[in-house]
Amino acid sequence: MRVVIAEDQVLLREGLGRLFVDGGHEVVASLGDADRLVATVTGHRPDLVLVDVRLPPTFTDEGVRAAKEIKEIHPDVGVLVLSQHVETTHVVSLVPLAGFGYLLKDRVLEVGEFLASAERVAQGGSALDRQIVARLVSPGGGSDPLGELTERERDVLELMAEGLTNAAIARRLYLSARTVETHVRHLLMKLDIPEGEDGHRRVLAVLAHLSATQSQY
């Protein structure tokens, strides 16, 4: 996997680079800000871009804006956004895209899981932090379509949203693959999502939509 890293803090940038190298990947470029990020991505055509939300000069949402631009120009390049804390406002429109991930920065310490998420994103899958998923599926607003789900179905939904495959979900919940499939079928039905190959992303679309409608009061 060829990786581009955009992170303003030198130590962290180097640490992340080493992390990927240790994991057998190649870091083709690392940058301290978002200025030349798109150009670098265009030049290197990496499999994955790792980008911090807060980058110079204002340290607000430079990273997210760069991520959006990259996904627009190169939809096939995986983008993994790292953040210090949970924020849904900036990223909610990116959530349903193929090859997009959003994780809290300290997830990198769980090296195996982090690299798995990164690879998933590089391959067009998704990876959402469980805290962000919790936010997206949390009750809010007047009508809550998620309210009809059983507790188990909700667990499955959250893991789907995190980007796990049915098999991974089954492992995580200590269930059989068949049971997970049944839950998935039921929850898709309840959320009015037609069954298909790309159930995960549809789930994300629904969550993003819910979140967006909440924002509009």
Added chain:
Amino acid sequence: MKGLQLKAIPVTLFGLTLAITVAAVALSLGLEPLYDTLLYALLGLTLGAAGAVVASQHPRNRIGWMFLGLAILNVLADLAQGWGLRAAEQGWPGGAAGDWIQTWSWMPTGLGWVLIFLLFPDGRLISRRWRFVPWCAALALVLGVPGRSLSPDRDPEFASGSNPLAVEALPTDALMAVGMTLHLVAALGAVVALVVRLRRSHGVERQQLKWFALAATIAVVVLSLSFALWDHSALIRVLAALSLTSLPIAACVAILRYRLYDIDVVISRTLVYGALTVALAAAFGATTLVLGAALGSGSAWTTAAATLVVATAFRPLRARLQDAVDRRFNRARHAALERIAGFLEDLRAGRAAPERIEELLRDILADPRLELRFFLPESEVYVDANGRAATDPPGDGRERTAIGRAGAPLAMVIHGPAGEGGPEGLPQVVEAAGLAIEIARLRVDLRRHLDEVKASRARLVAAGDEERRRIERDLHDGAQQRLVSIGLALRHAQHELNGASPSAGHALEGAVAEIAVAIEELRELARGVRPAQLDAGLAPALRELAGRAPLRVEVAATAERFPHGVEAAAYFVASEGLTNAIKHARASRVVLRAAPGDGRLVVSVADDGVGGARASDGSGLAGLSDRVIAQGGALSIESDPGTGTRLTAELPCGW
């Protein structure tokens, strides 16, 4: 230099008057009643003094010079009279000349009075049409003086018993008749001119004319009475001289504008006490008459009873007369003072706001441009009713009248010029309204202080918010990142070990786990300081808050953005309300709302718990209230037992 010379002339003329007076008094002393000598000397000196003062202060005003001239004419006549008397007594020569001057000297004096009546207060005629009056008076003098002084009829007025200048051939009677008629016409014209002036005048000139007209009226009344009573009472002769003396004094007060506005009080007092004297005398007379018939005249009881009647009637009668006089002669002022009294009554009863005094003054004084400026003793500035520092550049055509209370400046009235339909009776009205103005001033002062306190509190909260934001940034971007870096370094070390030392690998694993816990703790800490989500807006921040709650929280929040301080206050209201619901209310469901409306942001936290929460229960709610008030908002709690709790904050977002 020129000014000094100009000032020297009136003083010199007065000195001359004084010298002649001394001579005249010395000559006359003992040869006529003492009061005659002294009172006419006093008249001359008063005329001279008034003339000298006015002429030196306002040399361009002819009135002062005319008084000086009149003074000299008067004392010269006195001197002539004294000479005549003394010469006759001592057998000096030339006594007849004094007697002769005495026969006609009152005529030029009369002309002087006519001119003063005609030209007061500015020394100019009302219009050219009135020029006939001085001509008339001058002709009267030209015809009257020979008509009188050359007449054989004057013989009794000479010590010798005959007029040495009598000319039998002259038609002196006819000259005298025409002269006197012209003199009367001129005098009448002068009086009419004064009345016309008085009616047309306003402002300062009106006050000036009132002074002079009052003295003139008294003089006319007393002089008329004196014609009838001259031979019967010495008192009336004294009064006649005194009433004439009062004219230059009144004129002097009027022209120098010293206590000009007191004239209304003086007129009112004169009328009241004049009427009071007449009424009480009548009451005394009537009582004496009635009781005298019953008890026999001369009884001590009668006098005692009459005195008692007068004493008892004095106070109520005076009050009634004062009221009647005010009503009749000062209707506008009377009404104005009554309105102010009514306003003060309303003020006392709490029916009126003291700030309305400005509006009331504007209304009463019929001056729409009138404004009040209150003096703040602490900062020593004048401010308007809203507490803003007054910037009224001078030269806007308005006048400024300072109002004091107990010797300290209280306020300033800015009003139209008094001369042109401006406020008449301003001093009395303002004095009556003093209490209301003082209260309004205190309230303005208080409001200003409160505004300052509010502003500084808002600044403190804003500074606190900014500090929280900085700390939150430092935690997220500093400490937290650094921990992640260290964690990554440890992971790298672990990788490098590659299972070579399982115990070291274990230790590293433990250290990384510790670091992960520390990061999570830092994140929680930063969120408590200030949720980073607030940067994205109130709605995301509230949803984040709801998402972390261990119970069902519905969020209905506007996506609109507000000033930082308002959003922060709203967030902390929601946060504190939610915390209370979780900790104390035993609620199962909470609704967070944030809705804009009417220039405000209304935030509410409603739960379905046990209720019964009070602001004093926890310092959390009290601190919250401070924060909301600092934003100019209000916090309310509805929490009856059993009906859940609803915490509502209304935050103005216009600033």
